[in-house]
Structure formats: C-alpha cells, structure tokens
Amino acid sequence: MKKIIFCFLLLLGCATRQDLIGLEQHIVNLHERVSRLEKTHVKDLEKRVKKLETTIKTLNAISSRQVDLLVQIDSLQTALNELNGKVEETTYQLEILKENLNKDIENLNNQIKDLQKRINDQISRLEKIEKRLKIIEREKQIKRGKTEKQLYQEGLAYARKGKLKEAIKVFNQFLKLYPKSNLAGNAQFWLGECYYSQKKYEEAILAYQRVIKNYPKSPKLPPALFKQAKAFLKLGDKETARILFEQLIRKYPKAEEAKWAKNELIKLASPELSTQ
Structure with missing residues (x-):
C-alpha cells in the first residue's frame, strides 16, 4: 500500500501544471x-x-x-x-x-x-185471472144479448158514424174476448182505420202490422198493407212507403189495392205528382 502511495506522489511530482488544470476541469x-x-x-x-x-x-x-x-x-x-x-x-x-x-x-x-220464480208464478196467476175475466166478460156479453157478430157490428157502426173513441174501445174489447174469431182480422184492421182517421199514424202503422202478422189469411191483409204504406207517407217516410207498395204489388197482384199501389208509385217517381 505504501508503495502505491509513493508511486502516486512520484507521478504527481512529475505532472505538469497543465495536467493539473485539465484534471480539475475534468x-x-x-x-x-x-x-x-x-x-x-x-x-x-x-x-x-x-x-x-x-x-x-x-x-x-x-x-x-x-x-x-x-x-x-x-x-x-x-x-x-x-x-x-x-x-x-x-x-x-x-x-x-x-x-x-x-x-x-x-x-x-x-x-x-x-x-224470477216468484215473477213466473205471478204471471201464471195473472194469466189465469185474465182468462177467467175473459170468460166472465164473455158471459156478461151473452147475458146482455150481444153475440160475437153483434159486438163487431157495434164497433163498425161507431167507426162509420165518426165516433172513433167508442169504436176503438169496442174493437179492443172484441179482440180481447174473441182473438181467434173469423172477424178478428177485420176488427184489427178497423182499429188501424180509426187511428188513421185520428191522424195517429204511428198507432195506425202498428195496428195494420198486427193484421199482417197475426192474421195472414185475413181478406183485410192487402188493404192493411196499402194503408200502412199510406201512413208512412203521412209521416214523410217515402222510402218505406215505396217498399211496402212494391211488396203489395208483388204479393197480391190481382188485389184492387195493387192498382192503387201502382198509382202511388207513379206519384212517388214524379216529384210534381207526389206533391199533389
């Protein structure tokens, strides 16, 4: 170690000043x-x-x-x-x-x-009472000496005299007592005629409809159909009236009312004639 230090000092001693400056800079x-x-x-x-x-x-x-x-x-x-x-x-x-x-x-x-059972029982009871009342009324009419035909003639007589309220009452009574009579269709038709004369056209239409529905074989069916159409005309329903007139012509072409229906259709087709 001493030898190394000695050598280092020796080297230093040999170094120039320039080397020292370079070393310092380094x-x-x-x-x-x-x-x-x-x-x-x-x-x-x-x-x-x-x-x-x-x-x-x-x-x-x-x-x-x-x-x-x-x-x-x-x-x-x-x-x-x-x-x-x-x-x-x-x-x-x-x-x-x-x-x-x-x-x-x-x-x-x-x-x-x-x-519902109680109502049905009441209806059944009322029907029995109604049947009994019809029998009683019929018996009263017989006791008064008025037959089925006489009662119908009475209503017809009132209608022809213009006593429409009395006629309506009698025809209703007739239909109540004799609903299956051969004259029932006629009585129903005359009820419609009475309402028509009173200008109660809705009631008349319904009355004529009962003739058509309940008495299809009645001779009053063609006139009932014609007058029903006329009632609709009175109410201003020309289309329904036209349908009924055509139905009348088609079903009863030989009836007198069919000819009248054709005339009515001509009037409906011509605005000038329909206003006359």
Missing part, C-alpha cells in the same frame, strides 16, 4: 454532469410522483363513486323490497275481494232465481 465536468443527472432524475421522480398522485386521486374518485353507487343500489333494493311487500299485500287483498265478490254474485244469482 472534475468540474464530472460534478456538472452528476448535477445534471441528479436534476434530470429528480424531475423524472417528480413527474412520476405527480402521476402517482393523479392516479391516486382518480382511484379515490372512482372509489367514492363506487361507494355512492353501492349506497344507491342498497337504497333501490330497499325500495324494491318495500314495493314487493306492497304488491303481495295488494294481491292478498284482491284475492279476498274476489272471494267476497264471488259470494255476493252467487247470492245475487240465487235471489234473481228466486225472484
């Missing part, structure tokens, strides 16, 4: 280089630290949002549980309501059946 350069390296390294470390700090902040923010999200999810789960509870309660209440409603419906159906 040392300075080394110091500057080390300093620059240190600065560069420090800056790099600072950047990495800042980056780490930013990353940590980001992670903290994400963590905070995750916490908030977990809180919200927990809150939603609680609300969902409450809602499920309400749904179950509502479903239970609806089942009870449905059961009670079914019981009420069953009770009402039983009451309706019972009421």
Whole structure:
C-alpha cells in the first residue's frame, strides 16, 4: 500500500501544471454532469410522483363513486323490497275481494232465481185471472144479448158514424174476448182505420202490422198493407212507403189495392205528382 502511495506522489511530482488544470476541469465536468443527472432524475421522480398522485386521486374518485353507487343500489333494493311487500299485500287483498265478490254474485244469482220464480208464478196467476175475466166478460156479453157478430157490428157502426173513441174501445174489447174469431182480422184492421182517421199514424202503422202478422189469411191483409204504406207517407217516410207498395204489388197482384199501389208509385217517381 505504501508503495502505491509513493508511486502516486512520484507521478504527481512529475505532472505538469497543465495536467493539473485539465484534471480539475475534468472534475468540474464530472460534478456538472452528476448535477445534471441528479436534476434530470429528480424531475423524472417528480413527474412520476405527480402521476402517482393523479392516479391516486382518480382511484379515490372512482372509489367514492363506487361507494355512492353501492349506497344507491342498497337504497333501490330497499325500495324494491318495500314495493314487493306492497304488491303481495295488494294481491292478498284482491284475492279476498274476489272471494267476497264471488259470494255476493252467487247470492245475487240465487235471489234473481228466486225472484224470477216468484215473477213466473205471478204471471201464471195473472194469466189465469185474465182468462177467467175473459170468460166472465164473455158471459156478461151473452147475458146482455150481444153475440160475437153483434159486438163487431157495434164497433163498425161507431167507426162509420165518426165516433172513433167508442169504436176503438169496442174493437179492443172484441179482440180481447174473441182473438181467434173469423172477424178478428177485420176488427184489427178497423182499429188501424180509426187511428188513421185520428191522424195517429204511428198507432195506425202498428195496428195494420198486427193484421199482417197475426192474421195472414185475413181478406183485410192487402188493404192493411196499402194503408200502412199510406201512413208512412203521412209521416214523410217515402222510402218505406215505396217498399211496402212494391211488396203489395208483388204479393197480391190481382188485389184492387195493387192498382192503387201502382198509382202511388207513379206519384212517388214524379216529384210534381207526389206533391199533389
């Protein structure tokens, strides 16, 4: 070791001043280089630290949002549980309501059946009473000396004299007592005529319709169909009247009323004639 130091001193002694200056400059350069390296390294470390700090902040923010999200999810789960509870309660209440409603419906159906039975019994009883009253009225008419034909003639006489209210009353009485009489269709037709004369065209139409429906073999059917069409004309229903006139001509072409119906159709086809 001593030999090495000695040699070093010997070398120093031999070194020129210029070498010393170069060495000193080299040392300075080394110091500057080390300093620059240190600065560069420090800056790099600072950047990495800042980056780490930013990353940590980001992670903290994400963590905070995750916490908030977990809180919200927990809150939603609680609300969902409450809602499920309400749904179950509502479903239970609806089942009870449905059961009670079914019981009420069953009770009402039983009451309706019972009421229908009582109504049917009352109707049956009233029908029996009505039949008995018809028999009694018929017996009264016989006792008064009025036969079926006499009662019809009485109504016809009232109608011809213009005593329409009395005629309507008698014809209704006749139809009530003798609904299956050979003169029933005639009586029904004259009822329509009385209403027509009173300008009660709706009632007249219904009366003529009963002739058409209930007494299809009555000789009064063609005139009933014609007068029904005329009643519709009076009410301003030309289309229905036209259909009825055509029906009359088609079904009863040889009837006198068919000729009249053809004339009416001519009038309907010509506005000038239809206003006359």
